[in-house]
Amino acid sequence: MTKKDKMKNTFLDILYPRRCPVCHDIPVPGTQKICSGCRERLRPVTGPRCFKCSKPLKDPEQEYCSDCSRRTHLFDQGIGIFPYNTLLQESLFKLKYGKRQEYGVFYGELAAAYAEVQIRCWEIDYLVPIPLHRKRLEKRGYNQAELIAEALGKRVNLPVKKKLMKRKINTKPQKDLNPEERLKNIRGAFTAAERLNGGNILLIDDIYTTGATLNQAAATLKKAGAQRVYFLVIAIGSET
Numbered sequence: 001m002t003k004k005d006k007m008k009n010t011f012l013d014i015l016y017p018r019r020c021p022v023c024h025d026i027p028v029p030g031t032q033k034i035c036s037g038c039r040e041r042l043r044p045v046t047g048p049r050c051f052k053c054s055k056p057l058k059d060p061e062q063e064y065c066s067d068c069s070r071r072t073h074l075f076d077q078g079i080g081i082f083p084y085n086t087l088l089q090e091s092l093f094k095l096k097y098g099k100r101q102e103y104g105v106f107y108g109e110l111a112a113a114y115a116e117v118q119i120r121c122w123e124i125d126y127l128v129p130i131p132l133h134r135k136r137l138e139k140r141g142y143n144q145a146e147l148i149a150e151a152l153g154k155r156v157n158l159p160v161k162k163k164l165m166k167r168k169i170n171t172k173p174q175k176d177l178n179p180e181e182r183l184k185n186i187r188g189a190f191t192a193a194e195r196l197n198g199g200n201i202l203l204i205d206d207i208y209t210t211g212a213t214l215n216q217a218a219a220t221l222k223k224a225g226a227q228r229v230y231f232l233v234i235a236i237g238s239e240t
Contacts, residue, residue, distance in 0.1 A: 075218035080236025108151025192224035
């Protein structure tokens with residue numbers, strides 16, 4: 001970064017100070033991306049996880065969560081970085097609906113720090129963010145999954161294919177539906193823009209609850225010719 005660029009960034013920070021992506025206060029000092037209090041509170045998932053979706057498990061002897069034990073998921077494996085709790089709910093809500101696009105960059109960079117080793121083990125060829133329907137994208141102005149994917153891709157040096165998959169059905173928001181309704185709502189929602197010749201794909205999204213969206217996306221990509229499909233999300237729900 002040139003001296004001129006640094007001066008410009010400093011000036012912008014004074015006029016429009018970056019807010020902590022977790023508590024939304026202004027970080028101190030201004031060069032930080034997260035305040036010191038939230039840095040201590042924002043902890044990744046630790047302990048036993050589901051072997052398939054990576055949901056936190058209470059029993060260390062358990063291999064799969066109850067959902068993955070009774071349902072067949074078409075993604076090969078996945079990882080959630082943080083537990084989806086009240087600490088992240090407001091932050092991710094502001095990312096999606098509050099125009100805080102810089103939060104997506106923050107979480108993408110953080111995901112790289114925590115998950116790069118796992119991504120290398122999966123031998124990923126490229127990242128694919130979960131797409132929004134055209135109407136929803138026009139209303140929101142951006143896709144939060146793309147912001148996360150682009151920041152993550154830069155850190156781990158992997159390409160992002162934003163146009164590989166499209167959402168052809170403007171589905172209802174999944175958060176308002178029960179598990180069975182989510183499966184029905186998202187069925188047939190995606191289509192691949194091209195035929196794939198193998199390759200390992202990493203799907204990117206913000207939140208994993210039942211996995212219905214990621215499972216449908218994985219099914220679409222495998223039908224198009226992908227060899228393996230994994231996923232990474234910023235927040236993952238606990239086992240119910």
